[in-house]
Structures are given as structure tokens and as C-alpha cells.
Amino acid sequence: MIFVTGGAGFIGSNFVLDWLAQADEPVLNFDKLTYAGNLNNLATLKQDVRHRFVRGDICDGEQVLALLLEHRPRAIVHFAAESHVDRSIHGPGEFINTNINGTFSLLEATRAYWSALPDSEKSAFRFLHVSTDEVYGTLGPDDAPFSETTAYAPNSPYSASKAASDHLVRSYHHTYGLPTLTTNCSNNYGPFHFPEKLIPLMIVNAQAGKPLPVYGDGQQVRDWLYVSDHCAAIRRVLEAGRVGEVYNVGGWNEMANLDVVHTLCDMLDRMRPKADGGSYRAQISYVKDRPGHDRRYAIDARKLESELGWKPAETFESGIAKTVQWYLDHPAWLADVQSGDYANWVASNYFNREGA
Ligand code: NAD
Ligand code: TYD
Numbered sequence: 001m002i003f004v005t006g007g008a009g010f011i012g013s014n015f016v017l018d019w020l021a022q023a024d025e026p027v028l029n030f031d032k033l034t035y036a037g038n039l040n041n042l043a044t045l046k047q048d049v050r051h052r053f054v055r056g057d058i059c060d061g062e063q064v065l066a067l068l069l070e071h072r073p074r075a076i077v078h079f080a081a082e083s084h085v086d087r088s089i090h091g092p093g094e095f096i097n098t099n100i101n102g103t104f105s106l107l108e109a110t111r112a113y114w115s116a117l118p119d120s121e122k123s124a125f126r127f128l129h130v131s132t133d134e135v136y137g138t139l140g141p142d143d144a145p146f147s148e149t150t151a152y153a154p155n156s157p158y159s160a161s162k163a164a165s166d167h168l169v170r171s172y173h174h175t176y177g178l179p180t181l182t183t184n185c186s187n188n189y190g191p192f193h194f195p196e197k198l199i200p201l202m203i204v205n206a207q208a209g210k211p212l213p214v215y216g217d218g219q220q221v222r223d224w225l226y227v228s229d230h231c232a233a234i235r236r237v238l239e240a241g242r243v244g245e246v247y248n249v250g251g252w253n254e255m256a257n258l259d260v261v262h263t264l265c266d267m268l269d270r271m272r273p274k275a276d277g278g279s280y281r282a283q284i285s286y287v288k289d290r291p292g293h294d295r296r297y298a299i300d301a302r303k304l305e306s307e308l309g310w311k312p313a314e315t316f317e318s319g320i321a322k323t324v325q326w327y328l329d330h331p332a333w334l335a336d337v338q339s340g341d342y343a344n345w346v347a348s349n350y351f352n353r354e355g356a
Pocket of ligand 1: 005006007008009010011012030031032033034035036037038056057058059078079080081082083084098102130131132133162185186187188189194
């Protein structure tokens with residue numbers, strides 16, 4: 001079996017669902033269920049004995065070690081993290097705690113478990129760490145995309161905490177021989193994406209008749225990766241990646257934020273026309289920029305393609321059409337994630353930001 005951390009979040013839950021759709025190998029899903037964790041994402045697995053969920057914190061090394069000893073996984077896939085840049089600006093403490101201390105505790109528990117395995121299981125074991133392209137910092141318009149050898153230059157508390165976790169993982173391979181793999185991926189989008197991030201936030205606000213808040217001039221560029229392509233990349237790296245290596249995962253889909261928002265508006269105009277016949281574009285509102293906002297991310301994913309034969313199956317056009325359709329088809333999921341503390345977050349992040 002495999003042990004997945006953060007498997008109730010956006011990418012983790014897509015990964016667990018895809019994993020069990022492709023193979024019969026059971027999953028132990030270990031997640032703290034923060035605001036970003038949502039068991040509704042896994043509702044279709046309710047009766048599935050291959051999926052076991054345990055609520056817990058990766059900072060609790062004792063609980064993690066006890067589970068590892070009980071279930072004896074052959075691999076750990078580590079998604080659990082605080083993941084939203086704006087939240088890291090409002091309150092970096094939880095990012096240091098989970099992303100750095102939590103990864104450290106998880107590595108220590110893993111080392112204790114792995115060291116005592118028989119030799120054959122020890123060499124077959126894998127610790128796959130899921131990270132981000134944001135550790136490489138920001139690119140100018142003509143810079144080459146990030147490769148696996150680009151120097152780290154994180155600019156937000158989020159990316160700095162992920163960079164620290166990447167370094168810890170690297171050190172556990174070099175120092176203790178732990179068979180690690182690290183993936184650094186670009187911006188994901190798709191089903192179950194929490195509506196604090198750009199794409200789902202715009203879909204939600206558009207339908208609610210609310211402003212579509214574009215930070216600064218909207219010309220910041222991200223490289224969009226459909227989540228199931230990312231999940232396939234992780235499966236492939238886990239299967240055949242060279243131990244100790246880093247693999248960048250990207251969608252070859254660089255787009256400026258404003259173009260993404262225009263695409264979403266135009267798509268919604270066709271799929272869910274407004275009663276007054278107007279366009280959702282009229283709801284776009286330029287707001288004060290994010291402090292330290294990285295201008296451009298782009299991933300060179302050629303290593304993953306040439307070594308392991310992975311490339312994305314979706315274009316932005318196909319992936320975004322599936323994504324918008326998914327949100328239109330799942331109003332109950334959306335209503336549920338917008339209850340609780342969601343309104344407080346929206347109020348604090350967008351308060352006093354209008355009219356930039
Ligand atoms: P998410 O915020 O949607 O989910 C994070 C999950 O981790 C949640 O289920 C949460 O409950 C859980 N979690 C948080 N703290 C925990 C703790 N201390 N112990 C156990 N569980 C905890 O994040 P996501 O978008 O699914 O991202 C998953 C991973 O991928 C993260 O490591 C993130 O840095 C990385 N990543 C994400 C993106 C993206 O576009 N979303 C891009 C690059 C890298
Ligand atoms: P986000 O989805 O938060 O991902 P990240 O910051 O990790 O790239 O944001 C994607 C881009 O969209 C980023 O450049 C910030 C911008 N953005 C807005 O313009 N408005 C918003 O309301 C949000 C949440 C993001």
C-alpha cells in the first residue's frame with residue numbers, strides 16, 4: 001500500500017481518486033483536514049475498502065510512525081502543506097509549521113520506519129515529495145523556463161517554506177540514503193480546487209454576480225497544468241523516477257492572468273449566459289497587487305518527458321472546458337466549501353483592495 005499525506009486537499013484527493021481508478025493498491029490517506037481538506041472530495045470512495053482515511057497532523061511524528069509500522073507502506077506521497085500564497089502573506093506561521101516542521105517530522109518518522117525495513121523493502125521504498133515551481137522565484141519575459149538546475153530564489157513565505165522542505169528532503173537522501181523523489185510542478189487547475197485560488201474563485205464570483213478581482217495589471221504569467229496530468233506525472237515518477245532526482249512538471253501552457261479570466265468569462269457567457277445578456281467580463285475589477293507578486297512562472301518539463309515519457313494530455317482549452325463544466329455541475333460541493341470560514345478569508349484578503 002501507499003501512504004498519502006494531504007489526500008483530502010485539491011491535488012491529493014484527485015491523486016487518490018485517480019490512483020484507485022488505475023490500480024488496486026490500497027491507500028492510507030493521512031490528512032489534518034484544515035480548511036483546505038475536504039472529505040466530500042472522496043465521497044465516491046466511502047464504501048471502498050482500498051481507501052482508509054486517518055485524520056492527523058504530519059507534525060505528530062509519533063502518530064505517523066505508529067501508522068507506518070502498522071500499515072508498512074512501500075511508498076509515501078507527500079502532498080500535505082499550507083498552499084496559498086495570499087494566506088502565507090497574512091499569516092506565515094502555519095506555513096513554517098506545516099511545510100517545514102511538518103515535513104521534518106514526517107521525514108524523521110519515515111527514516112525510523114525505513115531504516116528498520118529488510119534490505120529488499122528498503123531499496124524498493126520511495127518518499128515522493130510534491131513541491132512547487134515557486135521555489136525558483138520569478139522570471140522576466142524573455143528568461144528561459146525553470147529547469148531542475150535553476151537556483152532557488154523563493155519570494156513569498158509560502159515558496160520559502162516549500163524551498164526549505166525541498167532542501168530537507170534532499171538532505172535526507174544525501175545524508176541517510178532515504179530513497180527520495182521530488183517533483184516541482186506549476187499551477188494546477190481542475191475539479192475540487194478550493195475557491196481561494198484564481199480559477200475557481202473567478203468561476204464562483206462570476207456566477208454570484210460579484211467582482212472578479214484581478215491583482216495589479218493582470219499581466220502576471222502562470223504555466224497551467226491540468227490536475228489529472230499532474231497526477232499521472234506523479235505516478236510515473238513514483239514508478240520509474242531515479243532515486244534522489246528532481247523532476248519539474250508543467251503544462252506548457254503559459255498564460256497571463258487577465259487572459260485566463262477573459263477565457264473563463266467567455267466560456268461562462270456561452271455555458272451559463274447572464275440573464276441580462278451581458279458578459280461576465282463586465283465584472284472584472286482591478287485591485288491592489290499582491291505584495292512581492294512573482295511576475296512569471298514557466299516550467300521546462302523536458303527531463304520528465306525524455307527520461308520517463310510523460311507529457312500532459314490536456315491543452316489549456318480542453319482542461320479549462322472540463323473544469324468550468326465540473327464547477328457548473330457541482331453546486332452542492334461549492335456551497336459546502338463556501339460555508340464555514342470561507343467568507344472571513346474573502347473579507348480579509350479583499351478588504352481595502354478595490355480601485356487599484
Ligand atoms: P491544498 O491546500 O488544497 O491541500 C492541502 C491538504 O493538506 C489539505 O487536505 C489539508 O487538510 C492538508 N494539510 C495541511 N496541513 C496539514 C498537516 N499539518 N498535516 C496533515 N495534513 C495537512 O493543497 P494542494 O493545492 O492540493 O497542494 C498539494 C501540494 O502540492 C502542496 O504540497 C503544494 O505545495 C503543492 N503544489 C500545489 C500547486 C497548486 O497549484 N495547487 C502547485 C504546485 C505545488
Ligand atoms: P493563485 O491561484 O493564488 O496561485 P499562485 O499565487 O500560487 O500562482 O494565483 C494565480 C495568479 O492569479 C497569481 O498571479 C495571483 C493572481 N490572482 C489574482 O489576480 N486575483 C485573485 O483574486 C487571486 C486569488 C489570484
